[in-house]
Amino acid sequence: MLESKITHLTVCDVRFPTSLEQHGSDAMHTDPDYSVAYVVLETDSDAALKGYGLTFTVGRGTEIVVCAVKALSTLVVGKTLKEIIGDFRGFYRLLSSDGQMRWVGPEKGVIQLATAAILNAVWDLWARVEGKPLWKLLVDMDPAKLISCIDFRYITDALTEQEALGEVIKDCLEQMLKEGYPAYTTSCAWLGYTDQQLTQLCSEALAQGWTKFKVKVGADLQDDIRRCSLIRKLIGPNNTLMIDANQRWDVNEAITWVTKLAEFHPLWIEEPTCPDDVLGHASISKALAPLGIGVATGEQCHNRVMFKQFLQASALQFVQIDSCRVGSVNENLAIILMAAKFNVPVCPHAGGVGLCELVQHLILFDYVSVSASLNNRMCEYVDHLHEHFKSPTIIRNAHYIPPKDPGYSCEMLEESVQKHQYPQGEVWRAIEQQGKQ
Numbered sequence: 001m002l003e004s005k006i007t008h009l010t011v012c013d014v015r016f017p018t019s020l021e022q023h024g025s026d027a028m029h030t031d032p033d034y035s036v037a038y039v040v041l042e043t044d045s046d047a048a049l050k051g052y053g054l055t056f057t058v059g060r061g062t063e064i065v066v067c068a069v070k071a072l073s074t075l076v077v078g079k080t081l082k083e084i085i086g087d088f089r090g091f092y093r094l095l096s097s098d099g100q101m102r103w104v105g106p107e108k109g110v111i112q113l114a115t116a117a118i119l120n121a122v123w124d125l126w127a128r129v130e131g132k133p134l135w136k137l138l139v140d141m142d143p144a145k146l147i148s149c150i151d152f153r154y155i156t157d158a159l160t161e162q163e164a165l166g167e168v169i170k171d172c173l174e175q176m177l178k179e180g181y182p183a184y185t186t187s188c189a190w191l192g193y194t195d196q197q198l199t200q201l202c203s204e205a206l207a208q209g210w211t212k213f214k215v216k217v218g219a220d221l222q223d224d225i226r227r228c229s230l231i232r233k234l235i236g237p238n239n240t241l242m243i244d245a246n247q248r249w250d251v252n253e254a255i256t257w258v259t260k261l262a263e264f265h266p267l268w269i270e271e272p273t274c275p276d277d278v279l280g281h282a283s284i285s286k287a288l289a290p291l292g293i294g295v296a297t298g299e300q301c302h303n304r305v306m307f308k309q310f311l312q313a314s315a316l317q318f319v320q321i322d323s324c325r326v327g328s329v330n331e332n333l334a335i336i337l338m339a340a341k342f343n344v345p346v347c348p349h350a351g352g353v354g355l356c357e358l359v360q361h362l363i364l365f366d367y368v369s370v371s372a373s374l375n376n377r378m379c380e381y382v383d384h385l386h387e388h389f390k391s392p393t394i395i396r397n398a399h400y401i402p403p404k405d406p407g408y409s410c411e412m413l414e415e416s417v418q419k420h421q422y423p424q425g426e427v428w429r430a431i432e433q434q435g436k437q
């Protein structure tokens with residue numbers, strides 16, 4: 001089936017009206033409608049083999065990503081899977097460095113999100129052909145082959161191919177299969193939730209066995225103090241608290257503000273300032289270290305070069321890879337291996353729609369084949385929209401249970417795609433009707 005040729009690429013704008021109930025709200029994204037540009041690769045295989053991929057967005061603008069996917073599609077359609085994986089590094093570069101389209105990037109912004117959607121679908125296709133979940137495909141792969149999927153351009157000053165090879169181990173599968181990978185929840189404390197909602201959701205989460213919680217901060221200091229105090233009381237001194245400002249502050253403001261929240265003992269402050277400000281993050285890291293608070297970032301860190309600089313400058317203490325922000329598995333492998341070399345834990349960003357389904361594969365690979373450690377490591381989980389996927393994530397006792405179905409877990413239910421297509425799906429037509437009344 002490796003000979004299968006990709007004959008067609010379709011891409012849809014699929015949106016969920018999460019802003020109606022303030023799900024996903026933070027100090028900068030006050031009304032997100034969790035959305036995806038959803039890609040399906042069709043092949044000429046007899047088995048009607050398809051590859052499914054997506055990239056995550058928060059509503060308006062998804063149509064621009066769809067447009068970028070269409071522009072890149074000519075580079076994919078007509079290729080066989082064998083050709084692609086025979087030189088995955090070359091194919092990655094074809095997509096990320098096309099001589100004309102790179103001008104609208106390069107390797108950042110909308111074109112990078114579009115690259116992720118397409119490459120996620122290619123990896124899904126490959127895993128399906130091998131009959132394995134993506135994490136297992138990665139774990140079983142010959143390390144040299146794995147490394148050959150990575151584009152090392154611009155990062156060899158931090159990680160050479162030889163060093164990367166040395167970071168790949170083979171270990172630790174048993175524990176994962178038994179217990180799964182530890183998760184934390186962000187579902188209790190979106191910024192737009194009331195104290196009452198926060199209390200109820202947090203109590204329910206505790207009863208379900210959650211021990212690590214993330215709270216949105218950054219809009220109003222007094223609100224943050226009240227909410228952090230409330231949640232710390234609910235979860236007690238021994239459970240873990242993280243705070244997330246979604247880029248709201250200037251550098252000095254971040255230091256002052258977080259210092260005022262230090263009494264609640266957050267493990268990290270996430271995205272304190274502009275996601276591109278490497279040196280700003282370094283200053284914040286340095287100032288907060290004596291308080292025992294680390295800096296986490298990555299969900300809007302657009303490529304491996306940015307992560308390289310963050311690591312080189314000791315500007316973060318937690319690497320938050322994202323399955324859609326950078327160039328798919330290829331680029332995330334580079335980031336995971338750089339993090340290993342710099343000895344910084346990877347704690348993926350997830351949530352949204354489909355991000356948990358995707359990134360669980362990457363963190364399983366990280367544990368089994370790279371870090372072999374759970375120290376200060378956990379993967380985000382958000383309890384929304386999983387019902388729209390054919391192979392939704394399985395959480396047991398606040399752990400991700402390794403997926404078993406072949407592929408990258410992001411195939412959506414046909415009916416969900418139809419109903420939520422923007423703007424013509426029935427969900428959006430109904431919302432428009434209500435608006436008109």
Ligand SMILES: C[C@H](O)[C@@H](O)[C@@H](O)[C@H](O)C(=O)O
Pocket residue numbers: 023024025026029032058186244246299349350351352380
């Ligand atoms: C708009 C989104 O919900 C973000 O708030 C979310 O991704 C968040 O930063 C997170 O860390 O989960």
Ligand SMILES: [Mg+2]
Pocket residue numbers: 244246270271299349
């Ligand atoms: Mg965040």
